[in-house]
Amino acid sequence: MKTAIIQFPGSNCDLDILHVLKNVLKVEAELVWHKDFKDSDFEAAVLPGGFSYGDYLRAGIIAAHSPAMEHVKEMVREGKLVIGICNGFQILVESELLPGALLTNQSMCFICKWVKVRVETDETPFTRHIERKTVLNMPIAHAEGRYVNDPEGIKELHENDQVIFRYVNSRGEISEDSNPNGSMDSIAGICNLERNVLGLMPHPERASEPVLSPFSDSDGLKLLSILRS
Amino acid sequence: MATCKPIPDYPTRGVNDTPNYNIEIIIENKKLARDPEGETIAKELIERRGISTIKGIRSGKYLRFLVEAEKEEEAIRLVEKIASDLRIYNPVVHICNIRVMGEIK
Numbered sequence: 001m002k003t004a005i006i007q008f009p010g011s012n013c014d015l016d017i018l019h020v021l022k023n024v025l026k027v028e029a030e031l032v033w034h035k036d037f038k039d040s041d042f043e044a045a046v047l048p049g050g051f052s053y054g055d056y057l058r059a060g061i062i063a064a065h066s067p068a069m070e071h072v073k074e075m076v077r078e079g080k081l082v083i084g085i086c087n088g089f090q091i092l093v094e095s096e097l098l099p100g101a102l103l104t105n106q107s108m109c110f111i112c113k114w115v116k117v118r119v120e121t122d123e124t125p126f127t128r129h130i131e132r133k134t135v136l137n138m139p140i141a142h143a144e145g146r147y148v149n150d151p152e153g154i155k156e157l158h159e160n161d162q163v164i165f166r167y168v169n170s171r172g173e174i175s176e177d178s179n180p181n182g183s184m185d186s187i188a189g190i191c192n193l194e195r196n197v198l199g200l201m202p203h204p205e206r207a208s209e210p211v212l213s214p215f216s217d218s219d220g221l222k223l224l225s226i227l228r229s
Numbered sequence: 230m231a232t233c234k235p236i237p238d239y240p241t242r243g244v245n246d247t248p249n250y251n252i253e254i255i256i257e258n259k260k261l262a263r264d265p266e267g268e269t270i271a272k273e274l275i276e277r278r279g280i281s282t283i284k285g286i287r288s289g290k291y292l293r294f295l296v297e298a299e300k301e302e303e304a305i306r307l308v309e310k311i312a313s314d315l316r317i318y319n320p321v322v323h324i325c326n327i328r329v330m331g332e333i334k
Contacts, residue, residue, distance in 0.1 A: 057290075061316060094316065101322040103258065108265045148262045148322050182263065 001081070001227050003029040004042040006072070008063045012050030013085065017205040020224060021046075024208055027227045034063070039071035044081040044227055047072075047088025049141070049203055059102065059144045060090030069095050081125060081226070082197045086142055089189070089199030098192055098199045099157070100149035105142070106182025112141040114214060115180055117165040117188045117202055118172055124191050126198045126226055127164060135172045136165075136219035138202035140180060140188075145201040147183040147190075154184055165189035165200055250296045250304040251330035254312055257289035262322040264288055292317070293330065301329055 003021060007014050014031055021029035029046075039045075052063035063069070069091070076082055076097060084092040092098045105111055119127050119134045130136075149157065157163050165188040169178040179186045181201075189200030204220030207213055242249060258264045266288035275283045294311075298304035309327055312318060318325040 057317065058319065065315065094319070096316075099321070101262070101319045103262055103322065104265060106263065106265050108269065150259075150261055150321055153321065182265075 001027065001043045001229060002041075003027055003044040003046060003227050004032045004037060005029060005046045005048055006032055006034050006037050006068055007048070008034050008050075008052035008066065008068075008087075008091075010051035010053060010055070011048050011087070013087075013203065013205060014048040014050070016203075017046055017048050017085070017224075020205045020208040020220070021227060025221065025225055025228050029227070034066050034068035037068040037071050039075040039078075039080075042075070042080070045072055045075055045083075046227075047082070047084040047091050048205075049086030049088060052087055052091060055087070055090075055144070058090075058094065060087060060092075060094040063087075063091045064094035073097065076192070076194070076197055079194070079196055083126070084197075084199040085203055085205065086140075086145070086201055089201055090144065092197060092199040097197050098190055099153050100147055100190070102144050102201075103146045103148050104144050105146050105180070110141075110143040111145075111180050112139065113180065114139045115188075115202060116168050116170060116172075116178065117200075118168040118174075120163045120166055121161050123161055124164060124195045124198065126191070126223060129226070130222050133172065134222075135168060135170075136202075136207075136222065137213060137215045137217060138204055138207040138220055140202050141206075142181070142201055145181045145183065147185075147187040147201075149184060157187070157190060158185075160193060162190050162193065162195075163187055164191050164198060165202070247297050247299060250298055250301055252294045252296050252304050252308040253326075253328050253330055254292040254294065254308065254317060255289050255326045255328075256292075256318045256323050257287045257326075259322055259324055305329060 021027040207220035271286040296304040
């Protein structure tokens with residue numbers, strides 16, 4: 001799947017995802033500066049992690065107004081796949097392609113550590129090859145990753161099976177201790193109603209080669225490999 | 230202690246002698262979204278000193294727009310529209326208060 005990795009001023013996980021897609025998964029992927037991005041040139045897009053425009057006002061809000069996001073919205077309308085990782089998730093939320101908000105972590109700290117997330121549904125193009133309830137090891141690295149929505153919004157996410165990942169403990173259970181940032185319902189990743197836009201705080205691209213994982217696994221590939229099809 | 234007063238650090242009149250208004254935007258989390266910064270200030274600074282009459286603190290973000298407009302209402306309307314159209318606040322989780330600091334004298 002010809003995949004664009006859209007670079008915003010401040011993106012810093014762009015090269016990581018490019019490496020994984022091109023060298024590990026052999027996906028046709030390329031970096032595209034946000035001002036040059038055209039939706040018609042690609043079948044999928046990744047909004048990488050890092051920062052965008054200093055994350056001023058709110059993480060992701062300024063990038064959300066970038067002309068590139070109009071092209072991303074067109075891709076979404078056409079049913080193409082869009083993945084937002086970390087800052088990319090924040091941009092998707094601020095673009096209203098995904099519901100809710102990502103606020104400052106409950107601890108007020110930047111958190112960089114490996115977490116466990118549970119796959120809540122296999123009814124998405126992103127997780128269709130992963131068995132429901134599978135626990136994946138992936139690192140997070142963010143200051144604003146606390147997923148918040150109003151009670152109605154949270155209810156709709158669950159009813160529509162839009163919660164894709166939740167933070168869990170080593171037994172695969174939801175617990176307060178395993179929720180690193182205070183996200184409502186331990187939500188780590190969600191998709192849109194049409195199920196072609198995924199946003200997640202953990203970094204699958206940093207968990208795609210055993211040599212980089214303290215668990216010697218490559219769980220991130222389970223997710224990213226869908227871009228190979 | 231002196232009360233904090235705004236500093237008139239911008240021109241008071243626009244090019245056509247139109248007045249300039251300082252319009253303030255204050256964004257804070259709705260009750261549904263916890264505010265760890267406000268909670269920490271309340272707990273670690275205030276409560277620790279034994280001050281019991283402060284019943285809560287909410288932190289927020291403050292922006293001040295210098296708006297050239299014929300009338301105050303016009304300046305407010307423009308800032309309200311900008312705040313909403315450009316999502317200066319996220320309506321799902323934020324309360325946004327817009328108020329006038331007043332025409333700079």
